Amino acid sequence: MKFDINWFESRVSLTPNKIAIIDSDTNDSWTYAELHRRVTIVGNYFYSKGIRKGDRVAILAPNHISFFDFFFAAMKIGAIFIPLNWRLADAELEYVIKDCNPKMIGIDPLFVDKIKSIDTISDLVIIDHNDYLNDLHSEPFTIETQLKEEDPLAMIYTGGTTGRPKGAVLSHRSILWNALNTTISWNLDQDDTTLTCLPMFHTGGLNVYSLPLLLVGGKVVLSSEFVPNKAVEDLITYKCTVVLFVPTMYHMIIQTDLFKQSSFPDMKVFVSGGAPCPLKIYHAFSEKGLAFKEGYGLTEAGPNNFYIDSKDTISKPGSVGKAMIFNDIQIIGEDGLMVDPGEVGELLTRGNHAFEYYWNKPDETKETIKDGWIHTGDLARKDEEGFVYIVGRKKDMIITGGENVYPLEVEQWIESHQAVDEAAVIGLPDEKWGEIVVAFVVTKIEITPKELELHCSKKITRYKVPKKFIVIEELPKTHVGKINKTALKEKFSNAKDSTVP
Template sequence: MQSDINWFKNRVSLTPEDTAVIDSNSNDIWTYEQLHQRAKYLANYFVASGVQKGDRVALLAPNHISYFDFFFASMQIGAIFVPLNWRLAEAELNYIIHDCNPKIIGIDPLFQEKLNSIKISTDLIIIDNNRYMDNLPSDYFSYEVMIKEDDPLTIIYTGGTTGRPKGAVLSHRSILWNALNTITSWNLNNDDTTLTCLPMFHTGGLNVYTLPLLLIGGKVVIASEFKAEKAVEDLIKYKCTVVLFVPTMYHMMIQTDAFKQSTFPDMKVFVSGGAPCPHKIYDAFAEKGIAFKEGYGLTEAGPNNFYIDPKDTVYKLGSVGKPMLFNDIKIITDDGETAKSDDVGELLLRGNHAFEFYWNKPKQTEETIIDGWIHTGDLARQDKDGYVYIVGRKKDMIITGGENVYPLEVEHWLESDYDIDEAAVIGLPDDKWGEIVVAFVVLKKEMTESELKSYCKKKLTRYKVPKKFYFLNELPKTHVGKINKQILKDRGLVYKDSTLS
């Protein structure tokens, strides 16, 4: 099917003078019409620079108005927008840039040194302020391009902790249907406002609330970095109604004086995503009577896939809810059969919001999309009422003495002790048991390994109790705030060889 599917142009025609984006650092405000004019200007510059349909244009910058410029300009001319992770090391960035081979890169001067060692002949646009386009030539070109729904619109690179990053290709259809599904399933409207602190090179920053709200006519407040105290202040100042943070961000927020003193009168719901959320964070919001819930997703699917009413979290603690209106789920066992109620299996997802393929990686694409279903690699269970619980990553499951141990269960129990700030559980190889359960903990006050084991034995079956505890000042995190278990495994192997018998 061929059509003009630039939904943003139609949105602008409906509410041209309404506020679309606010920069929380500069307090600059852009209406929908102003956003549209910026995108048109940049699209013309792209065309004048030789960018054609299917060419990549990349951006290396913190959250900034340029993300919308590049995204909507790409939408107009059929280019493919590639937001680059500025937290990556030069070698990783080098790999991604050469993998996607962009015609143009927009770059914040903060990160220009990162490109110095990368041999590229790509044109650069310096993103030095909100008026950076004033320095671009203003010649206008006439261009026509027919765009299909399955044409690529953006490439978001995922992972990288256990191998080369993969570029998940999201089409015009993928992004539109994720937005439609989110609006209808999560009951968003044009009165809603969100704060986007998650980096917009990540699907959580770009696709959870940001683009859905621009489709429905809401407001998006952007922050170039996350600071817990300021995030709370911004939520109140801009009267935000919905927001997404990852558990690490919530962990920092609930400890601030600003959070303790705030009632958040305009907020409908706080959403946690990116990783399973410790129950003590639920408790912090429940004590204040504020709606809080978890979501689940991945770059390859949306990322929005489930809905749960915050009232249901009281008796379905830790559940991500039920499938949204326009996507299907399935949980399968190792033999490929559909899992029975409360049985654990791999979560599969399907819908128009799904990614199209991995850029330059046909083999990995075939291994991930099978018969139309995305194999997530995540383990889940669905209770008799249809509520889904994420148990953990398939690759993280520990098999000790023939018994399955899901690290998340142990982590949740450890973190329910308020003297334990953070916990991460992994499996390490062992000659006798195959694997042993090991925990890394960050403590608020001193505890001994014996005390920790005794605490675990109050709830956990003996084989689930960690054989060894390691004490850290801080758990290593990925670029989006998830605990980096690969680093812990590498560190654990060193510790094990030297200290664990």
């Protein structure tokens, strides 16, 4: 099957005068026709520089209109769009750039120093304002690229907390079907508006709402950084109807005075993704009568895989719902067979939204894609009615004295204590038990480990109660704001007893 029609150009033809993008930092806005003109300029510039089908073009910048300029220009030419993670350490970023070897990088001046030592970079486009493309000089070209649906369109680097990042290759099919599945299953339409604060080097920033809404003719409001109070202001000012934040972002948002004072009359639903969401965040929205739900995905699949009506979250708190219309899921045990309702197993997913392969990593690809199913490495269970609950990462499961402990259950109960701000539970090596359950806790007010132990004993089985409670000022976070348990394990696994209370 070949694509004869560029879906972005078809969307432009249908709604040329409708606002597509707003920059919340400058209040600049662009209609679909104006965005198309930008894409044409960038596409012609790419072509004049010899960029052709299969070549890589990258961008290293905060959220900005240039992401869409580059993405849709790459779509037209058949190039591969790579959003680079500017939060990576210089050595990590150098590895990623050398791995994907882009022919051109669009870069914000803020990050030029991060790549100055890399000698393989050929062309740079400086993105220092919204009209940066006025400096791109080229003649118009007739670009007629024959594309197959499985041809690569984007590559997003995933991982990095364990081992080197892997480039997940997303094809035209992957991105289109994620967008189709999302708009149909989540009932999105051209009257919807989202705020994109999550960095667009992350699949959540690019593929959860941004591209699906541009497919359906909606509006995307861009923010170059996440500031809790400003995010709430932008939701209200731009009359946003849907939004995605990760739990850490919500944790900060619900503590702002503006959130507490606001009614959000235009919002249909707030969505949490990226990591299991603490139940106290559900409660903060429920108390205000606001629709709130949780999604689940990964760079390699979607990242949208489930749908739940926000009304169902009242009786099914913590559930991500059921598989969307155009993808399948399974939950399997160690024997490879599907588990019974209520039992925990590894979550598998498949569909046209799935990634094609890891760039230059055939062995890792075979480990992840088996018989058409993506093995997510996440643990889940399904209730009798078919609602799915994410239990946590398979690698995070703790085995203590032969018993399985799923950290999320313990974390949620610890966080229900009024003195606790955040909690992370991991397993640390122990000669007697193999592993012991250890809780790292950030507190709002002073509380003793004994009080936390008594709190846990009221709700959870004895072997799940942490044997150690470590109060710290701040939990380490990943580049997109998830709690970094790998960093905790690395720091404390070999610690002396005097270091770990």
